[in-house]
Amino acid sequence: RKEVEQDPGPFNVPEGATVAFNCTYSNSASQSFFWYRQDCRKEPKLLMSVYSSGNEDGRFTAQLNRASQYISLLIRDSKLSDSATYLCVVNSRDSSYKLIFGSGTRLLVRP
């Protein structure tokens, strides 16, 4: 089983749509979870951390289900500028700062 698994997409949605991405991770000892965004041929940029209680940052909502080892990201009211690859990221074990990246889910927002 891959350490971090994501649907590669692409998700092709119109502007204004709501879109959800899912991710599963294999290491039950992982304690830190993140969503990063990566534009083509650019560095990953931290979008948001994911907390057990769920958290929201503007149009973005992240959820964590530790029992199912499942993380989600919801984007509401999609903008053209949201087009990018979204990377699900977890730390490798509870005492490590090493991050493990999923392969990413590509989002295309069309006018």
Added chain:
Amino acid sequence: EPEVTQTPSHQVTQMGQEVILRCVPISNHLYFYWYRQILGQKVEFLVSFYNNEISEKSEIFDDQFSVERPDGSNFTLKIRSTKLEDSAMYFCASEAGGNYGYTFGSGTRLTVV
């Protein structure tokens, strides 16, 4: 906003040559990392560095790779004898600690010919 700086942005080298990729992490950060991304593939961990020593390394980080923090600010990745399969984007990252996520540099695109 503080940033991680990497140089050069693009390096072309012949197979078998040594390359040094340079990074200036954010000044108050304590943890430093190198990752790589082969075109079309996922971001892969190479090595982590803390308190002037390697804290963890991956299988990719073999004897051909080394890291240094020579002067307290720069953080370098050296590949001693490059292979074609070393062609990738190399990202440096730093973190203050506390698992708040990394800040990545803009990367060095290494092309081995």
